[in-house]
Amino acid sequence: MTTETSGFTARQYAICLAGVIWREALRFLHQRERFVSALVRPLVWLLIFAAGFRQVLGVSIIPPYETYVLYEVYITPGLMAMIQLFNGMQSSLSMVYDREMGNMRTLLVSPFPRWYLLGAKLLAGVAVSILQVYAYLFIAYFWEIEPPTPLGYLTVLPALVLAGLMFGALGMLLSSAIKQLENFAGVMNFVIFPMFFASSALYPLWRVQESSPVLYWICLVNPFTHAVELIRFAFYEKISWDSLAAVAGYTTFFSAGALIAYDPAKGMLMRKGG
Amino acid sequence: MTDEPLALNVEHIGHSYGARRALDDVSFSVATGSFTVLLGLNGAGKSTLFSLITRLYAAREGKIEIFGHDVARESGAALRRLGVVFQARTLDLELSVMQNFVYHTALHGIGPAEAKRRGEALLERAGLADRAKDKARDLSGGQMRRVEILRALLHEPRVLLLDEPTVGLDIKARADILAQVRALVAERKLAVLWTTHLIDEVTPSDDVVVLHQGKVLAADTSANIMAATSTESIGAAFEQLTGAKARDAA
Incomplete structure (x- = not known):
């Protein structure tokens, strides 16, 4: 028998993680239009939609706000979450593309554990999404959209990591179910838009409850709502424990689903012949 | 025996x-x-x-x-x-040849400096040293395949x-x-x-x-x-x- 060992050192695990993040960042930087569109999308909402609806949609004083805030300020956490949601779905698209092009196999035949490889891929996506969020916040600053103190930029980071993980895991799970790249348009229609609109991103939930109790409950179980609230509170240096628990729970659920889907014995790879 | x-x-x-x-x-x-x-x-x-x-x-x-x-x-x-060369092309076309090498070796726990050293040696021997910085998409079909074989050897399978x-x-x-x-x-x-x-x-x-x-x-x-x-x-x-x-x- 061979005497070589199969274990990797902590440094080798770190090299693997850094390599996956580095590749994701390079791909992102090479795709300039992706970077631009990731910024333009929330800015259109902020500068056009929010300006137009400022007078129509009044926002009362609700936590974490301690005073009346402009509508632009209210929707900013939702737009931050939107950036991450789109990025999560973009990662999902990228995984479907990689699978069709064969690049995914390079990752999956690595000797590192499958859970670690998928986790590294997930973290790589989160890192890219956080980069986009801070780029958006930098531009938004010039429209006087900022946290109460600069510390808010720091306290929002853990919330962004957790929300990014949740959306990334959701994207990964979806990518296992999408058989062809062409089917990805369905994700836009059936995932992104419903999640975004049936949430507290654009209007406080008490307003939704007034008009439709059913929609209110849908908003309450929507993971996007909790990501928005987690970010909103963290931006104001506070913690929404309910949202934190919900986001952590959904992240665990989606991650477990993605792991099962990509398990060599159970997942989507087994369904494809070849 | x-x-x-x-x-x-x-x-x-x-x-x-x-x-x-x-x-x-x-x-x-x-x-x-x-x-x-x-x-x-x-x-x-x-x-x-x-x-x-x-x-x-x-x-x-x-x-x-x-x-x-x-x-x-x-x-x-x-x-x-195990070194693997798949039937479908698996190079990342957006990355250079050397960047593809660095990514591959990272997936085997080998750092970028060692990846470059090994990659340069392999490319040199294969007569492809001048293509290290070229994007994979700029290679011909045959060159891509040869680069994929070199890549599969980087972790010394x-x-x-x-x-x-x-x-x-x-x-x-x-x-x-x-x-x-x-x-x-x-x-x-x-x-x-x-x-x-x-x-x-x-x-x-x-x-x-x-x-x-x-x-x-x-x-x-x-x-x-x-x-x-x-x-x-x-x-x-x-x-x-x-x-x-x-x-x-x-």
């Missing part, structure tokens, strides 16, 4: 896609320093077998070992000894799997790649499993596994298979084996 386990040992492997039986009781082995051709028509089950060896699919029937390490139970130990590596290439590129891999067997004592449906890629000294409709019809040296079938060429032997199989099935 040597105490070293077989480079690749496939024992009683079976696999189904729903009701369709893709592989049935497949067994063969590949020794260190041997060039083994897995020969089969399209749809024979070659790619499925390839996916099972590389753990893309889990083997539910039978066992696959790489240097004595079970791919299912000790996948890390097994896969670090002891078994190299190549799934139809010459498909879609012109005659010269095919010959170059075949020569490159045969040289590796001689120089590095690599065990190579080369899957193909192109008979002319087999030489009399090669080990051959004939796979047809998911079953192994023969596994021996090319010369022995010809002798056993009383044929003059491996092409004729293949035809006889698979034709006989087809008649049996009818």
